[in-house]
Amino acid sequence: MIEIRQLTGDDWAIYRDVRLAALTDAPYAFASTVEREAAFDEWQWRAQLDRATWFVALDGAPVGLVGGFAEEDSADLHLIGMWVRGEVRGRGVAAGLVDGFLTWAKGQRPAGVVLWVADGNDRAQAFYRRYGFGPTGHRQPLPSNPNVGEEKWRLPLG
Ligand SMILES: CC(C)(COP(=O)(O)OP(=O)(O)OC[C@H]1O[C@@H](n2cnc3c(N)ncnc32)[C@H](O)[C@@H]1OP(=O)(O)O)[C@@H](O)C(=O)NCCC(=O)NCCS
Structure with missing residues:
Protein backbone atom coordinates (compact mmCIF):
# COMPACT_ATOMS: atom_id res chain seq x y z
CA MET A 1 0.00 0.00 0.00
CA ILE A 2 1.54 3.30 -1.12
CA GLU A 3 1.13 6.27 1.22
CA ILE A 4 1.25 9.85 -0.10
CA ARG A 5 2.50 12.26 2.55
CA GLN A 6 3.11 16.00 2.58
CA LEU A 7 6.63 16.80 3.82
CA THR A 8 7.36 19.28 6.61
CA GLY A 9 10.62 21.14 7.29
CA ASP A 10 11.89 18.42 9.61
CA ASP A 11 11.62 15.90 6.75
CA TRP A 12 14.57 17.54 4.98
CA ALA A 13 16.69 14.34 5.02
CA ILE A 14 13.87 12.32 3.40
CA TYR A 15 13.51 15.05 0.79
CA ARG A 16 17.30 15.09 0.21
CA ASP A 17 17.47 11.32 -0.31
CA VAL A 18 14.55 11.07 -2.72
CA ARG A 19 15.55 14.22 -4.61
CA LEU A 20 19.14 12.99 -5.10
CA ALA A 21 17.78 9.61 -6.21
CA ALA A 22 15.59 11.40 -8.77
CA LEU A 23 18.42 13.57 -10.12
CA THR A 24 20.72 10.53 -10.34
CA ASP A 25 18.12 8.36 -12.06
CA ALA A 26 16.66 10.84 -14.55
CA PRO A 27 19.08 13.71 -15.29
CA TYR A 28 17.31 14.21 -18.67
CA ALA A 29 14.14 15.29 -16.87
CA PHE A 30 15.21 18.04 -14.49
CA ALA A 31 16.45 21.63 -14.59
CA SER A 32 18.95 20.94 -11.80
CA THR A 33 21.74 18.37 -11.50
CA VAL A 34 22.90 15.86 -8.90
CA GLU A 35 26.36 17.48 -8.97
CA ARG A 36 24.83 20.79 -7.85
CA GLU A 37 22.48 19.47 -5.17
CA ALA A 38 24.75 16.77 -3.68
CA ALA A 39 26.81 19.66 -2.29
CA PHE A 40 23.88 21.17 -0.34
CA ASP A 41 24.11 21.32 3.45
CA GLU A 42 21.17 20.87 5.83
CA TRP A 43 20.16 24.52 5.64
CA GLN A 44 20.13 24.51 1.85
CA TRP A 45 17.95 21.37 1.88
CA ARG A 46 15.59 23.03 4.34
CA ALA A 47 15.45 26.11 2.05
CA GLN A 48 14.66 23.91 -0.97
CA LEU A 49 11.94 22.19 1.01
CA ASP A 50 10.48 25.60 1.97
CA ARG A 51 10.44 26.76 -1.67
CA ALA A 52 7.52 24.49 -2.42
CA THR A 53 4.93 22.15 -0.94
CA TRP A 54 6.32 18.65 -1.40
CA PHE A 55 4.60 15.26 -1.45
CA VAL A 56 6.45 11.99 -1.13
CA ALA A 57 5.17 8.51 -2.04
CA LEU A 58 6.14 5.96 0.60
CA ASP A 59 6.23 2.21 0.03
CA GLY A 60 8.04 1.67 3.31
CA ALA A 61 10.88 3.72 1.80
CA PRO A 62 10.29 6.79 -0.39
CA VAL A 63 9.55 5.86 -4.03
CA GLY A 64 8.34 9.14 -5.53
CA LEU A 65 8.21 12.90 -5.21
CA ALA A 70 2.49 29.50 -6.66
CA GLU A 71 3.94 31.22 -9.71
CA GLU A 72 4.79 34.89 -9.18
CA ARG A 85 11.47 5.15 -8.79
CA GLY A 86 11.97 3.01 -11.93
CA GLU A 87 10.99 -0.29 -10.25
CA VAL A 88 7.49 0.99 -9.42
CA ARG A 89 6.64 2.96 -12.56
CA GLY A 90 3.43 1.99 -14.31
CA ARG A 91 1.80 1.00 -11.01
CA GLY A 92 -0.19 4.10 -10.14
CA VAL A 93 2.37 5.76 -7.85
CA ALA A 94 2.67 8.79 -10.15
CA ALA A 95 -1.13 9.06 -10.27
CA GLY A 96 -1.27 8.93 -6.45
CA LEU A 97 1.25 11.75 -6.26
CA VAL A 98 -0.54 13.92 -8.82
CA ASP A 99 -3.93 13.23 -7.22
CA GLY A 100 -2.45 14.34 -3.85
CA PHE A 101 -0.91 17.36 -5.53
CA LEU A 102 -4.21 18.31 -7.23
CA THR A 103 -6.20 17.97 -4.00
CA TRP A 104 -3.77 20.42 -2.38
CA ALA A 105 -3.65 22.61 -5.52
CA LYS A 106 -7.42 22.97 -5.84
CA GLY A 107 -7.51 24.25 -2.24
CA GLN A 108 -5.39 27.21 -3.45
CA ARG A 109 -7.98 27.97 -6.17
CA PRO A 110 -5.48 28.45 -9.02
CA ALA A 111 -6.52 29.14 -12.63
CA GLY A 112 -4.40 26.19 -13.71
CA VAL A 113 -1.30 24.09 -13.11
CA VAL A 114 1.83 24.51 -15.22
CA LEU A 115 5.01 22.44 -15.53
CA TRP A 116 8.09 22.22 -17.73
CA VAL A 117 8.71 18.97 -19.59
CA ALA A 118 11.79 18.18 -21.71
CA ASP A 119 11.59 17.33 -25.41
CA GLY A 120 11.89 13.57 -25.83
CA ASN A 121 10.59 12.74 -22.35
CA ASP A 122 7.77 10.82 -24.00
CA ARG A 123 6.77 8.82 -20.94
CA ALA A 124 6.28 11.92 -18.79
CA GLN A 125 4.41 13.64 -21.62
CA ALA A 126 2.06 10.65 -22.03
CA PHE A 127 1.47 10.66 -18.28
CA TYR A 128 0.69 14.40 -18.17
CA ARG A 129 -1.61 14.17 -21.22
CA ARG A 130 -3.70 11.61 -19.35
CA TYR A 131 -4.45 14.33 -16.75
CA GLY A 132 -5.41 16.89 -19.41
CA PHE A 133 -2.11 18.80 -19.47
CA GLY A 134 -1.11 20.04 -22.92
CA PRO A 135 1.68 22.07 -24.54
CA THR A 136 1.45 25.89 -24.41
CA GLY A 137 4.06 26.72 -27.07
CA HIS A 138 6.17 28.48 -24.40
CA ARG A 139 9.66 27.00 -24.85
CA GLN A 140 13.15 27.40 -23.40
CA PRO A 141 16.41 25.42 -23.20
CA LEU A 142 16.52 22.81 -20.42
CA PRO A 143 18.67 24.63 -17.80
CA SER A 144 20.71 21.48 -16.96
CA ASN A 145 21.40 20.76 -20.67
CA PRO A 146 20.78 23.70 -23.00
CA ASN A 147 21.19 21.41 -26.06
CA VAL A 148 17.74 20.05 -25.22
CA GLY A 149 14.55 22.10 -25.27
CA GLU A 150 11.71 22.04 -22.78
CA GLU A 151 8.14 23.27 -23.06
CA LYS A 152 5.67 24.63 -20.56
CA TRP A 153 2.55 22.47 -20.33
CA ARG A 154 -0.66 23.57 -18.64
CA LEU A 155 -3.75 22.02 -17.11
CA PRO A 156 -6.61 24.53 -16.86
CA LEU A 157 -8.67 24.14 -13.67
CA GLY A 158 -12.27 25.28 -13.88
C1 LIG B 1 7.09 10.74 -15.34
C2 LIG B 1 6.80 9.65 -14.32
C3 LIG B 1 6.65 10.25 -12.93
C4 LIG B 1 5.46 8.98 -14.69
O1 LIG B 1 5.25 7.89 -13.82
P1 LIG B 1 4.93 6.43 -14.45
O2 LIG B 1 4.68 5.49 -13.34
O3 LIG B 1 6.02 6.12 -15.41
O4 LIG B 1 3.58 6.80 -15.21
P2 LIG B 1 2.52 5.81 -15.87
O5 LIG B 1 3.16 4.48 -16.20
O6 LIG B 1 1.29 5.83 -15.03
O7 LIG B 1 2.19 6.58 -17.22
C5 LIG B 1 3.16 6.70 -18.22
C6 LIG B 1 2.50 6.74 -19.57
O8 LIG B 1 3.52 6.72 -20.57
C7 LIG B 1 3.32 5.61 -21.41
N1 LIG B 1 4.67 5.17 -21.75
C8 LIG B 1 5.44 4.26 -21.11
N2 LIG B 1 6.64 4.22 -21.72
C9 LIG B 1 6.62 5.10 -22.73
C10 LIG B 1 7.56 5.51 -23.70
N3 LIG B 1 8.80 4.98 -23.75
N4 LIG B 1 7.20 6.44 -24.60
C11 LIG B 1 5.96 6.99 -24.57
N5 LIG B 1 5.02 6.67 -23.65
C12 LIG B 1 5.37 5.72 -22.75
C13 LIG B 1 2.52 4.62 -20.63
O9 LIG B 1 1.80 3.75 -21.48
C14 LIG B 1 1.60 5.57 -19.87
O10 LIG B 1 0.61 6.12 -20.73
P3 LIG B 1 -0.92 5.59 -20.70
O11 LIG B 1 -1.39 5.70 -19.29
O12 LIG B 1 -1.62 6.54 -21.63
O13 LIG B 1 -0.84 4.18 -21.17
C15 LIG B 1 7.94 8.57 -14.31
O14 LIG B 1 8.01 7.92 -15.58
C16 LIG B 1 9.30 9.16 -13.96
O15 LIG B 1 9.63 9.33 -12.78
N6 LIG B 1 10.11 9.48 -15.00
C17 LIG B 1 11.46 10.04 -14.74
C18 LIG B 1 11.38 11.46 -14.19
C19 LIG B 1 10.56 12.35 -15.09
O16 LIG B 1 10.58 12.26 -16.30
N7 LIG B 1 9.84 13.30 -14.44
C20 LIG B 1 9.03 14.27 -15.13
C21 LIG B 1 9.69 15.61 -15.09
S1 LIG B 1 8.76 16.80 -16.06
Missing part, protein backbone atom coordinates in the same frame (compact mmCIF):
# COMPACT_ATOMS: atom_id res chain seq x y z
CA VAL A 66 6.30 15.91 -6.52
CA GLY A 67 6.24 19.57 -5.47
CA GLY A 68 4.21 22.67 -6.12
CA PHE A 69 4.43 26.41 -5.61
CA ASP A 73 2.58 37.28 -11.15
CA SER A 74 0.34 34.41 -12.24
CA ALA A 75 -2.86 32.74 -11.12
CA ASP A 76 -1.28 29.35 -11.86
CA LEU A 77 0.45 26.86 -9.61
CA HIS A 78 3.69 25.26 -10.76
CA LEU A 79 4.25 21.49 -10.51
CA ILE A 80 7.93 20.55 -10.10
CA GLY A 81 10.25 17.66 -9.36
CA MET A 82 7.93 14.82 -10.46
CA TRP A 83 9.67 11.47 -10.12
CA VAL A 84 8.83 7.83 -9.45
